[in-house]
Amino acid sequence: MKTAVLLKQTFDTEEKIVFSNGTIAEENAKFVINPYDEYALEEALRLKEIHGGEVIAVTYGPERAEEALRTALALGADEAVLIEQDGQPEDSSLIAALLAATLQPMSPDLVLAGLFAVDSGSGSVALQAAERLGLPHASSAVKIEVVPADDPRLHEKALHPEADELTGAPNASLVYSERYALIERDVEGDSQHVAVPLPVLITAQQGLNEPRYPSLPGIMKAKRKPLKRVSAESIAQAASVSLAAARTERTELLPPAPRAAGRKLSGSAAEQAHELAGLLAQAGVVKAEP
């Protein structure tokens, strides 16, 4: 099984964001693999341990992003590809086009990505890439299994009649595959169990797994693994993607509105609770009626 993992290198979540000259200062900041992408990578490695095959880590980013790919290789990825970001704007459709063009010739059975990146927070790129690749997707996975088409769980009754039969006498409306991903998805706190035929793109939610740490032998081995650097221009040219085709642009970067200093209440616990309830009611924050 060939699995591609989409990674983004992001600021460590414990980093303070410092503004300088209208941009966010990167000096001295610690960078990590986006935490959600870490779950995606870990899951790819676990599925490889079960099913064999290879794991390819792909990222679009500046020079420094190579470090995230080295970490992925040290963790157990077999290959890595860095699409070099060189002055191209941060636009999800453009990035998705470059990633899709990179993934297309690999024909992966599985594409794994994080639910969203903790910096931009859009959760848009991976799913736009799925659309461009013509792949189905399942988002926000908290459990993933890859099973053959004769797995009995695939033949239990589906919730919607259109998808009752996966094999045997397949319903004309259902897409058939030799292998399926059985996925438990987090849907705003509820969980939905779905089956989707491979090839498929799946985004990882927190709780999917517990990511491993790189081992010393892993780090040593990573040095000999292939890390390919490709320029965004060359991919764009090969896939007829216009690098000028960014569809959105940032016009302004702003710090969050500062919060006025609050006040600590005093008195006994009962007095404080009473005072707080009064203050919140007065402020209209708590409605009088449900």
Add this chain to the structure above:
Amino acid sequence: MTKKILVYAECRDGRLRRVAFEALAAARLLAGEDGEVHAVLAGAGPAEAEALAARGADVVHAADDPALAVYTPEVYAAALSAAFCSLKPQALLLGHTAAGRELAPRLAAAFGAGHIADVTAVQAAHDGGEAVFTRPLYAGKAYERRRFAPGVPWVVTIRPNNMPPASPSEKQGTVQALAFEVPPLYTSVRSIVRRTSGQIDLAEADIVVSGGRGVRSAAGFEPLQQLAEALGGAVGASRAACDAGYCDYALQIGQTGKTVTPQLYIACGISGAIQHLAGMSGSRTIVAINKDPDAPIFGVADYGIVGDLFEVVPLLTSEFRKQRPSSAG
């Protein structure tokens, strides 16, 4: 040319979500008074269609097909796509919800549109300028304003709870059936486990009561749950509480996890690590209850109570129950 804006009026259990009305209001802002606001309603009844038509949708396109009874992204995308292709609107607006978060990018890529996600404020175009969208970065440690490149369609997802919902309009819109073709199905839904049934969704809640490491155990969330119930709010958690196994990751608020912007956020036993502050500091009013007077959470709180949450929270619950006798449970 009249501006046309299309809204996906998302439902849950056949009822319109509040974010659908928030998106409707944002659509009116973008369309202007002379523009047209269209809404797509999928798998819901005529009462919901009428509600949209009464609150600012000029035309409600109601899709009705047995395949819509269970949500799958491919069928819902097909319905939205059919409306988009026939209307050719300037923009498609969705809620930044579980469904909106997956439909928007796919549709944006399919339409050759740009996607601006998780928008908290919309500035409509005026004086010939372009519309500008505000959204958080780093879960609220920074904000950016974005706009679309000229000539491309727009796909925008609206963060729940940040814009006023559409109010009843003088003009009643019309309702018409939306024809669409059910595509080949990839997703087969095997089961849905409802764990939040009857509860208020964290992202849409006006009031969030959140617990951190200070709740000490899964059972320690019980008083928080009672306070949330008394207030008609939802329960959330810090990463520390989730990592300690006191609660499900679905409740996590922070830079990993959810960003929430309720009217009132009550942080109980949360020290206020930077990753948590990122996810909640956009809340209108913040209350912190913590034993440690030096906890960083007090730096962002409007009101702070230094004390034991197991003593203070039940007292607060009874105070609010007194204020709201009708909701006493």
